[in-house]
Amino acid sequence: MENLHRQIGVMVTHFDTVVVGAGIAGLTAARLLASDGQSVVVLEARDRVGGRVWTSRMGDGLVDHGASWIHGIDDNPLADLVNALGMRTVEFTVGSYQPDGRPIAYYSAQGTRLTDDEATRFAGTIHTFNGHLAKAIATSPPGSSFAQVVETTLTQLDWDEHRSMRVREFMQHRTEEQYGAWFDDLDAHGLDDDAIDGDEVVFPDGYDVLATRLADGLDVRLGHEVTRVLWADDGASAETAHGTFAADQIVVTVPVGVLKSSGFTIEPPLPDIVSDSLDRLEMNAFEKVFLRFPHKFWDDGVYAIRQQGEAGRWWHSWYDLSAVHGTPTLLTFAAGPCARAVREWSDAQIVDSVLVALRRLFGERVEQPDQVHVTRWQDDPCSRGSYAYMTVGSDRNDHDAMATPVGNVLHLAGEATWTEDPATVTGALKSGHRAAENIVGHEVPYDHLWVR
Template identity: 65%
Template sequence: MSGSDEASASRPSADARFDTVVVGAGVAGLVAARLLAAAGRTVVVLEARDRVGGRVSTERRDGLVTDLGASWVHGVTDSAVAAAAEAFGMRTVEFTVGGYQPDSRPITYYGPDGEHLSDADARGFAKDVHALDATLLGVVAESAPDASYRDVTEAALALQAWDAERVQRVREYLEHRSEEQYGAWIEDLAAHGLDDDAIDGDEVVFPDGYDVLPRRLSEGLDVRLEHVVTSVRWSADGVEVAAQGPLGGLVLHAGSAVVTVPVGVLQSEAFTIDPPLPEPVAGALSRLRMNAFEKVFLRFERRFWDDDVYAVRQQGPESRRWHSWYDLTSAHGSPTLLTFAAGPTAVEIRDWEDSRVVESILEQLRRLYGERVEEPTEVHVTRWHEDPFTRGSYAYMTVGSTTEDHDALATPVGGVLHLAGEATWTDDPATVSAALHSGHRAAERVLGQAIPIDTLWRDDSAVPVAAEA
């Protein structure tokens, strides 16, 4: 049963008791709740929004499907997300370019002068990027604790026998990669901030929408939508969770809680944990930040860009704001380009009207394609920084942070409080995969036993429909 219906709103609003309260109905929260419920525990999920999914958000309008939040599965090999999607019958389209690769799929490059790079020049540039990355592995491993990603990339560039022009082209690429991967300026990202930047297998997107995943995961669960949690109190006796719902305030008591709100919410005054989080959780949280990262979708009457490409990339000073456009036509069924406002650009355009954002993008496209560029028929600019339930898109490691901070953030507190979500998983943070695995880990810790992850989608592990509290 989902908390979106009237029956949910009519439930008692105070002093209910559960085995576990899960805060947040994103993928991490739903995975934890589903596994706990399948194990026979009484679980309730409190969700501030009027939908499940969190940062997996799909818009359906006029027959068009747009994933405003998470889009890609970054590598389907041995991916639990890919396995779940297959089990749930979710259609996929291969689109292996979401990891900001310099090649491997058709990518058209335009030089600083706006002229199309020859195939040979594009291959040469990609070869330079791969050479730099090979050098970078050793430089990062030997870097100081307070080194930034700028520090290590500059050190790696200095080891190449290149002229200034080659160095600058790769330097730009590294700046853009840090922004597109983590929505952070290269000088603000920790040296180890891209340690997880690896793709194993093809990447895929979902033409019918990524939100099918959380909707399927929520089936049978007691999910109470439009319940904004304001505080979590914990002690050796359990937890007390206070929230504001459609019918007013409520307080729920439980033996444990799994809190899956984003880092930006954890760090805000609108959400309190009492007593305050201890070390090492507090220290890890202090070294993470929510990024500045927005999507801009442009739909057109017809394609004007290069045929049979996955992406178009622009080099040179003109690429400072807009540099990469992704051709989503095969996934969307209509001519569509996606670009990202990331890092400083995302901050710069926060006060811009959508029309100004579009004109800025079209100005750059016209440098490449001239008068063939038409006005888009539809535009969507995301505004995740304005969302009080995210306060950004996802977390990144600030200078001084280490990869261990992700797992440290998930250290159990008092044996009763568990944090989960994309920022709490070391291997591939900032992904749905990280959220899913973190929810799985939280459930295992609550239960004190291992749980096969395919319990999430096995036919024989359906969650019983929740009874009313």
């Protein structure tokens, strides 16, 4: 590798390991490798660390545009890290688009709130359906979509059309909110990982504190967009507009959307075991819409608001973040088809559409929000979506297969490369830890992330 660069006259800086991307996966790998005595450089295209962990602050408020939660703190090294760093958390369990377990205000297709008994019966219907759905997924043939196993299950149960319609739309919204994908496009096994162990927590001081603390003391080069990665038996290099960075090993943590884009190349091409798995994963369409209001107009003690029926085709769920933000705040999601449809809309157009849906439920009590944040991950060239999902025909093992070391030189990491917790910060952290252990060839305790 050094001979090649010498022949073509490229100025090269050499390290033990180059890490591409300063998200949680990249920073985890870099910190663990550095703790093992390696010389490491992290190349980041953005002007900040964190990747899809991004917090903005305006006045006395903050917004986590990307990752917001630790999805299950039990036996989770991410929770251990957060506690070791002294980061404040607030319990806020969303739990896999749960039908109950929290105070949820359901509104019928006609816009009237379901009574407690009606809501309990509906939640019971969903729980019954989920039990049968799990069996249908387990026995589904390869290449089945989530929509197909839902319909198979409904056929077996033979419920009346109204009951089936409510269940079908709940499952549609579940796939949208969990993976930002329409249920026809998600593999039948696309939600197999969808289990939460313990409470979920959010961060009143911002999730980006995690990235900032992980980056502390590391050699992180911001504004260094990597456009090409070269690898060979004797090492690898990453090309940027600021020069070429060579190393014995390289860890690439860019999102699936970037890996599959024309602006990022890996040479020689990835082996089939990696490239085939990558081909079966796609970035989703999933955006957040935060609305801060002068006054609270929804009921007290309500954790979430859910709209059933056609009126909830796009805007069907709102979450009360008032306790986290300290002001009356609702969060809703533009996900899947909705996110694609409103992609070209202005923030004002999106907010107007959301308010129409809210006013159908709460009338003129709904005021204009005094602060709005709409994320635009689909248009971010450094991510090209929020996170990856399993397309029809993919396999759960595709996540781990993507992380297969290439020539014992090139290592892919990131949320999409971890089977048990894909699409999460936990998965990103674990994948970075795995890449570091693969490189050094021995176990590295997680506490090396915080014990200096």
